[in-house]
Amino acid sequence: MSWNTLMEALSLLGSPLVLGCVVVGVIVGLVVGALPGLSATLAVALLVPFTFDLEIMPALALLIGIYCGAIYGGSVTAILFRTPGTPASAATVADGFSLNRMGQPGRALSVAAFSAMVGGVIGTLALVFLAPQIAGFALRFGPPEYCALAVFGLSMIVSVSGASLLKSGAIALFGLLLATVGMDPISGYPRFLFGSVSLMEGIPFIPALIGLFAIAEVLRGLAGGEQVAGAPNGKIFWPTKSDIKRCAWTATRSGIIGTAVGSTPGSGSDIAAFLAYSVARQGAKPGDTFGAGEVKGIAAPEAAKTASISGAMVPLLSLGIPGDSVTAVLIGAFIIHGIQPGPLLFAQHGDIGYAILGAVLLAHALVFLFAILGARYLVRVVACDRRFLLSAILLLSLVGAFALRNNLADVWVAIAFGVLGYLMEKHAYPVAPLLLALILGPMAEENLRRSLILSEGSYAVFLKQPISAVILACAALSIIAALRRQWRAGPAEG
Amino acid sequence: MKTSAIRRLSTLFGPLLFLTASALVAWKARGFPEAPAGVPGPAVAPLILAVLLGAAGLVLLVQAWRETLPQDENAPSILKPLLVLIAAMAGYALLMPRMGFISTSALFVFICLRVFGYHNTLRGAAIALALAFVLYGIFAQLMRVPLPEGWIG
Numbered sequence: 318m319s320w321n322t323l324m325e326a327l328s329l330l331g332s333p334l335v336l337g338c339v340v341v342g343v344i345v346g347l348v349v350g351a352l353p354g355l356s357a358t359l360a361v362a363l364l365v366p367f368t369f370d371l372e373i374m375p376a377l378a379l380l381i382g383i384y385c386g387a388i389y390g391g392s393v394t395a396i397l398f399r400t401p402g403t404p405a406s407a408a409t410v411a412d413g414f415s416l417n418r419m420g421q422p423g424r425a426l427s428v429a430a431f432s433a434m435v436g437g438v439i440g441t442l443a444l445v446f447l448a449p450q451i452a453g454f455a456l457r458f459g460p461p462e463y464c465a466l467a468v469f470g471l472s473m474i475v476s477v478s479g480a481s482l483l484k485s486g487a488i489a490l491f492g493l494l495l496a497t498v499g500m501d502p503i504s505g506y507p508r509f510l511f512g513s514v515s516l517m518e519g520i521p522f523i524p525a526l527i528g529l530f531a532i533a534e535v536l537r538g539l540a541g542g543e544q545v546a547g548a549p550n551g552k553i554f555w556p557t558k559s560d561i562k563r564c565a566w567t568a569t570r571s572g573i574i575g576t577a578v579g580s581t582p583g584s585g586s587d588i589a590a591f592l593a594y595s596v597a598r599q600g601a602k603p604g605d606t607f608g609a610g611e612v613k614g615i616a617a618p619e620a621a622k623t624a625s626i627s628g629a630m631v632p633l634l635s636l637g638i639p640g641d642s643v644t645a646v647l648i649g650a651f652i653i654h655g656i657q658p659g660p661l662l663f664a665q666h667g668d669i670g671y672a673i674l675g676a677v678l679l680a681h682a683l684v685f686l687f688a689i690l691g692a693r694y695l696v697r698v699v700a701c702d703r704r705f706l707l708s709a710i711l712l713l714s715l716v717g718a719f720a721l722r723n724n725l726a727d728v729w730v731a732i733a734f735g736v737l738g739y740l741m742e743k744h745a746y747p748v749a750p751l752l753l754a755l756i757l758g759p760m761a762e763e764n765l766r767r768s769l770i771l772s773e774g775s776y777a778v779f780l781k782q783p784i785s786a787v788i789l790a791c792a793a794l795s796i797i798a799a800l801r802r803q804w805r806a807g808p809a810e811g
Numbered sequence: 812m813k814t815s816a817i818r819r820l821s822t823l824f825g826p827l828l829f830l831t832a833s834a835l836v837a838w839k840a841r842g843f844p845e846a847p848a849g850v851p852g853p854a855v856a857p858l859i860l861a862v863l864l865g866a867a868g869l870v871l872l873v874q875a876w877r878e879t880l881p882q883d884e885n886a887p888s889i890l891k892p893l894l895v896l897i898a899a900m901a902g903y904a905l906l907m908p909r910m911g912f913i914s915t916s917a918l919f920v921f922i923c924l925r926v927f928g929y930h931n932t933l934r935g936a937a938i939a940l941a942l943a944f945v946l947y948g949i950f951a952q953l954m955r956v957p958l959p960e961g962w963i964g
Contacts (some may be wrong), residue, residue, distance in 0.1 A: 483870060483874075485866065486867060487825070487829055487864065488825075491832060491864060494857060494861065504852070504853050507854045539927075662905070703927075705938060708927060711900070712916055712920050712943075716916070716950060719958075725907070735900070740824050744822065765856065
């Protein structure tokens with residue numbers, strides 16, 4: 318990187334229009350991400366047409382701001398209402414919402430904001446310094462490695478969800494079965510459609526997520542429940558020194574996990590968040606209260622999912638390959654504005670390349686600032702009448718499910734998953750394995766079958782490839798560790 | 812049906828769901844086309860999962876059957892409001908394309924408020940209508956989501 322290129326990049330980034338676009342993008346992203354049913358992908362996709370009249374840099378700054386804001390914004394509703402605005406925020410629900418119910422919503426939001434910034438900085442530094450190495454490593458992944466990665470993700474979540482490994486495993490298998498609905502990924506044969514064309518692309522994930530979390534939560538609200546206490550008005554919730562000290566290592570480690578997962582094409586912020594949460598929970602120390610308001614349980618997913626944003630940009634900027642669905646939309650925006658992301662981006666448009674990196678870093682800093690300054694307004698919402706809140710969440714959930722594809726079938730999916738989620742929680746079945754199975758199922762099946770086609774039916778292919786063998790060994794170890802833990806806890810819980 | 816029988820059936824929710832799903836998938840997957848020799852076809856993954864889920868369902872069924880029923884006789888029943896809310900959601904999905912977004916949403920929120928115990932009719936109606944308009948503004952105007960107009964709007 319030459320001095321001139323850096324100066325040109327700073328000059329591009331420093332223009333009032335670009336700075337304004339980052340600010341507007343972050344604010345819009347925070348709001349949209351907080352609305353259940355409106356994912357970061359949807360927000361970026363819907364707002365791409367608004368950038369047609371802009372120059373390349375303001376347009377990208379706006380979209381990057383929305384991306385960063387929306388990924389964090391989803392956690393606001395996850396913490397305050399147990400309603401993750403984005404799939405990635407689902408991992409924050411357990412501890413974030415528990416802390417909120419303990420009367421500390423401001424603390425939960427400030428820890429989330431701090432961890433998100435740590436993850437964002439780590440991810441962006443990795444993007445700047447390690448992009449070629451990480452992208453090169455991810456390029457080695459073939460079908461066996463992707464299949465092993467999916468198995469690892471599932472094994473981790475099964476091993477830490479709920480007291481019963483059998484119940485967690487059964488619900489993960491059920492989720493994997495649901496993930497086979499739709500067109501077969503290899504032959505295109507339609508499976509388990511039951512006459513519904515809307516299921517051709519599989520069970521729509523966002524409506525299912527809205528049902529499992531938002532609608533199920535409202536149905537549970539019928540049993541009563543105390544009014545959630547709001548924090549004192551007028552106070553800005555800065556993270557405390559003790560919380561920073563307690564979360565620093567978890568956030569740093571999760572930031573590294575998030576960057577690595579995000580840079581692996583196909584593995585988005587949702588997988589990063591769940592994986593980091595699982596790792597943090599596996600390494601819990603005596604006194605840690607994961608699942609019951611532990612700040613490390615907020616820090617891990619928040620840092621990981623924010624870091625995964627930068628991670629996802631590694632293959633996007635260096636190879637032209639999208640790391641997740643949002644960066645897939647961003648590629649479209651690049652091309653609309655006449656820029657082809659890939660190995661030549663930094664050689665031919667170094668100023669724009671480095672200005673993008675600067676915009677990502679700026680967006681993370683602004684998300685932290687707005688999240689901290691806005692927390693005092695957000696926590697007031699929690700203290701409003703619970704009857705209004707539950708009614709509004711239910712309506713918002715149904716509209717959010719519809720808004721995704723303007724399809725009423727998605728509303729029915731949300732309702733069905735809402736009832737399912739309610740019954741699952743009532744009978745102590747964890748929701749997280751079902752959710753992750755829905756995300757990882759298609760990836761696991763497609764890569765399992767591709768691997769078997771390549772190996773002419775031999776399952777040994779997974780052990781012959783060193784990377785997949787190591788990942789599968791880690792998966793087996795996580796299950797063995799969970800079995801051992803359960804055995805020690807006593808047979809009653811099994 | 813006696814309360815204890817309903818509660819017993821309720822504890823079997825998971826195992827029965829898994830066994831039903833497993834049987835349904837195994838039955839439907841039998842009709843899927845076969846792939847060439849040595850290459851896994853579209854039925855392979857669902858069948859493997861169905862067998863594993865069926866086995867897990869059977870073990871959970873035995874476990875649930877042996878369990879003693881939880882003593883929650885005094886817990887307030889939420890069955891009626893639960894069914895009303897589920898019916899309201901189903902009604903919303905059915906009526907929204909016909910009646911229109913704002914009117915159906917307002918009616919839906921009004922019913923929800925009643926179910927959750929808010930009985931001030933006038934204020935409830937005003938809040939329901941206001942919320943419907945706000946969401947219409949966000950989704951239809953700001954996010955450009957084409958919401959149904961219907962007969963009423």
